[in-house]
Structure formats: structure tokens, C-alpha cells
Amino acid sequence: MKFGIDKIGFYIPKYYIDMRELATMRGIDPDKFTYGLGQDEMSVPPLTQDMISLATNAAYNTISEQDLNDIDLVILATETGSDFSKSGSTSIVSLLGINPKSRCIEIKQACYSATAALQFAKNHLQSNDDKKVLIIASDISRYGLDTSGEATQGAGAVAMLITKDPSLLVLSDKSSYFSEDVWDFWRPNYSDTAIVDGHYSNEQYQRFFNQTFEDYKEKYDRQNSDFDAFLFHIPYTKLGRKTLINYINPSKEIINTFNQSTLFNRKVGNIYTGSLYLSLISLLYNADLDANARIGLYSYGSGAVGEFFSMKLVEGYQDALDPNLPHQFDTREKLTIKDYESMFTAELVSDGSHMILPDDNETFQLKEIKGHRRYYQKN
Numbered sequence: 001m002k003f004g005i006d007k008i009g010f011y012i013p014k015y016y017i018d019m020r021e022l023a024t025m026r027g028i029d030p031d032k033f034t035y036g037l038g039q040d041e042m043s044v045p046p047l048t049q050d051m052i053s054l055a056t057n058a059a060y061n062t063i064s065e066q067d068l069n070d071i072d073l074v075i076l077a078t079e080t081g082s083d084f085s086k087s088g089s090t091s092i093v094s095l096l097g098i099n100p101k102s103r104c105i106e107i108k109q110a111c112y113s114a115t116a117a118l119q120f121a122k123n124h125l126q127s128n129d130d131k132k133v134l135i136i137a138s139d140i141s142r143y144g145l146d147t148s149g150e151a152t153q154g155a156g157a158v159a160m161l162i163t164k165d166p167s168l169l170v171l172s173d174k175s176s177y178f179s180e181d182v183w184d185f186w187r188p189n190y191s192d193t194a195i196v197d198g199h200y201s202n203e204q205y206q207r208f209f210n211q212t213f214e215d216y217k218e219k220y221d222r223q224n225s226d227f228d229a230f231l232f233h234i235p236y237t238k239l240g241r242k243t244l245i246n247y248i249n250p251s252k253e254i255i256n257t258f259n260q261s262t263l264f265n266r267k268v269g270n271i272y273t274g275s276l277y278l279s280l281i282s283l284l285y286n287a288d289l290d291a292n293a294r295i296g297l298y299s300y301g302s303g304a305v306g307e308f309f310s311m312k313l314v315e316g317y318q319d320a321l322d323p324n325l326p327h328q329f330d331t332r333e334k335l336t337i338k339d340y341e342s343m344f345t346a347e348l349v350s351d352g353s354h355m356i357l358p359d360d361n362e363t364f365q366l367k368e369i370k371g372h373r374r375y376y377q378k379n
């Protein structure tokens with residue numbers, strides 16, 4: 001039986017900043033951000049779009065009424081959880097009206113966990129093949145104003161519906177993974193910004209790629225030329241590009257598909273767990289690959305876990321894509337750097353007091369905090 005991605009969609013906040021304007025404000029050469037890091041714009045979330053509302057909007061953009069009844073497992077992959085105990089997916093199930101006879105969990109391993117979720121989903125479907133699994137990767141990446149990580153922030157969510165006989169991509173059983181205790185990037189429970197050893201994290205990302213890709217090729221007797229495209233976890237697009245060039249010796253066609261796979265990420269920034277899958281969406285919408293094209297994917301989550309795995313495109317996949325999805329980019333509003341700074345420093349109450357947030361006119365939003373509980377609203 002074949003299992004894989006039947007539907008995929010995303011949601012990004014309606015605000016963004018221009019990276020050249022950010023660079024100028026920080027006294028940095030703008031070319032460093034656009035060429036050096038490969039980022040043009042960065043999504044900025046208002047307080048009303050926390051990890052749960054981002055995730056709910058992404059799922060709403062992706063699944064149908066019928067899917068709501070067929071889903072029986074919801075996995076929220078995030079490193080922006082707002083609660084140590086209650087999973088965000090319990091809120092999402094009720095907000096969307098998903099069949100309550102569902103398993104609901106939130107999982108974490110930095111930017112890697114959505115990839116683990118894909119494997120869990122496949123295992124679940126092997127014994128429940130009339131059901132569907134909803135995976136949502138949702139995060140807000142924060143390093144702090146005027147830090148070296150600032151230019152690699154971002155926010156957004158990707159939703160994927162995993163089924164038998166999928167319309168878009170079949171997930172291969174072949175996979176190589178590698179884990180090691182590495183302090184390259186982390187966020188202690190008491191901090192709302194990440195701590196990072198930036199250059200060391202770049203080295204670990206590439207070391208884990210080399211480890212998992214070489215292991216994959218040896219285990220399954222594969223060559224670089226067996227792949228029609230390579231996708232990477234994209235904290236910023238230049239790192240994916242450097243890894244491609246350094247370790248794969250790519251053809252012009254492979255470089256071209258890589259560029260197409262980073263067009264959306266260049267405008268959004270790092271969305272942690274969803275970054276690899278936003279890159280997959282960018283590839284599906286911007287490249288013209290043949291059915292059965294084999295795509296190699298590299299997932300990396302600091303701390304650290306890496307996995308190299310692959311998927312094959314399904315015949316007619318283009319017809320299964322929602323043509324309206326990328327229009328989200330056209331309706332975004334550009335913020336001045338001053339407005340972005342105010343949005344960045346705005347805080348939700350954490351002392352049990354009552355806070356009501358303004359309507360933001362997005363489909364789902366955080367509306368109220370009362371008695372340490374988060375209440376969401378459908379607009």
C-alpha cells in the first residue's frame with residue numbers, strides 16, 4: 001500500500017518586513033541579508049496569531065468538510081508550545097470541528113518534529129487505512145531585536161493531510177536518521193527567544209546532512225543522480241544552497257529546482273518545523289517536475305536530529321494543488337521597522353489577568369486570555 005501527502009497548505013501572518021530596510025536600520029550592508037543569507041522578506045506575527053491560531057488557519061486552508069470526519073489522528077509539531085501539559089492540538093480539533101474520536105498530540109524536537117510526525121502518520125495508517133492524519137507544523141522563530149539571529153526569524157504554519165493512495169506525494173520507506181547531543185540552538189523554558197551558537201549550528205547542520213545522506217546512499221545503493229530534486233530544512237536559503245553545492249555537486253537542473261523550492265522561504269524566513277515543508281510547497285507551485293520524480297528531503301532539528309528521506313511525485317499532482325494558496329503573499333502588509341519592533345516587544349499577560357485582543361480579521365485568532373486560559377475566535 002502507498003501512503004503519503006494527499007493535501008498540503010500553509011498560512012503566514014499578514015505582516016512582513018523588507019530585509020533591506022531591516023539591514024539599513026541596523027547599520028548592516030543590505031546585501032548581507034539578501035545575498036549573504038538569501039532572505040528578501042520576513043513574516044511578522046501580531047499577538048493575535050500565536051502558534052495555535054497560525055496552525056488552525058493553515059489546517060483550515062488545507063482540509064475539506066469530508067476530511068474533518070475522516071481524520072482520526074492530529075499531530076501538532078512545534079517548538080513554540082504555550083503550555084507544558086495541554087497540547088495545542090486539543091484546541092485545534094474543536095476550533096475546526098474535527099471528528100472528536102481522534103488522537104491528538106503535540107510533539108517537539110526543534111525543527112525536525114514534523115518529519116517524525118510523517119513517519120508516525122504512515123505507521124498509524126498501515127493499520128487504519130480508511131482514516132486520514134492531519135499534521136501541522138507551526139512556529140514563531142524569535143532571537144531578539146538587533147541580535148545576529150534577527151535576520152533569520154519568521155512565522156508561519158504548514159498543514160499536511162496524510163492518507164493512503166495520496167494525490168501529491170508518496171512517502172518512501174527508505175530513510176536514514178542520526179541523533180547526537182549538540183548545543184547549537186536551544187530555548188530554555190524560561191525564555192521566549194532562542195539561544196544560538198550560530199556558526200557552530202551551521203556546521204552541525206552540514207555535518208548531519210553529510211552523515212544521513214551518505215548513510216542513505218550506502219544503505220539503499222543510491223547515487224546523487226537518482227534524485228530529481230533536493231529539498232532542505234531552510235533556516236535561511238543560503239544554508240540550503242551551500243549544502244547543496246558543497247555535498248551534492250548538483251547539475252544546472254538541480255540548482256534550478258532548488259531555487260524554485262526556496263522562493264516562498266525567501267519571503268517568510270525561518271518557520272522552524274514547517275520550513276522544509278514550505279520549501280516543498282514552493283517546489284510544487286513553482287517547478288515543473290514529471291510524475292514519479294524522486295525528491296530527496298533533508299530534515300534537521302537542532303539539539304540535534306537529522307533525517308534524509310524521499311518522496312515520489314504522483315501523476316497529475318498539479319491538479320490537486322489549490323491555486324489560491326500563494327495569493328496570501330499578495331495581500332500582505334509591509335511594516336516599517338519601528339512598527340515591527342513594537343509588534344515584536346508586545347506581550348500577552350502571564351499573571352492570570354484578563355486581556356482582550358482586537359479583531360484581526362483572519363479566519364482564526366487568539367481573542368482573549370482569562371484565568372491563564374487562551375480563548376480563540378473564528379471571524
Ligand code: HMG
Nearest residue numbers: 029031032036110111148149152198201202205235301302
Ligand atoms: P552572522 O555572523 O551575522 O553572519 O550570522 P556571517 O558573518 O556568517 O555572514 C552570513 C553570510 O553573509 C556569509 O556568507 C557572509 O560571507 C555573507 P557565507 O560565507 O556563509 O557564504 N556576507 C555578505 N554577502 C554579501 N554582501 C555583504 C556580506 N556580508 C556578509 N556585504 C547566522 C549568520 C546564520 C549564523 C546568524 O544569523 C544566526 O545565528 N542565525 C540563527 C541560527 C541559524 O539559523 N542556524 C542555521 C543552522 S541550525 C538550524 O537550521 C536549526 C534552526 O532552524 C533551529 C531548529 O532546529 O529549531 C535554527
